[in-house]
Amino acid sequence: MGTKKQLIINGDFADTFYEFCGPLVFIAAVSLFIWFKSVLDHRPLALLSWVSRHSLGIYGFHAFIIHFLRIHGLDMKRWPMLDIPLIFTVTLLLSLGLAVAVEKIDTRRRIS
DSSP states (O other): OHHHHHHHHSSOOOTTTOSSSSSHHHHHHHHHHHHHHHHHHHSSSSHHHHHHHHHHHHHHHHHHHHHHHHTTOSSTTTOHHHHHHHHHHHHHHHHHHHHHHHHOTTTOSOOO
16 A cells, blocks of 8 residues: 555655565565465475475575566566566576576585
């Protein structure tokens, strides 16, 4: 709501309330974690397990990828409801690809 109100005031996108590290993001992340933990507790999904095995690499690369996408204008700031899934999907795929590539290169498993 804050982003929409600021958009109307400015007449253009304003990232005043578009935070990646705010309290609402934390609450949403914890809520999603608890929900997924309770729903998927019975048997792990193969895709989720594969992504989980590469989570350290994804975590290591994701900030650089998001920063790159934002500074090169490869986002959709005018449409936040499309921007968030787009940035998430592109970041996840690129981070996962880089994590898998590092794992292939690192045969002694010193980094990955």
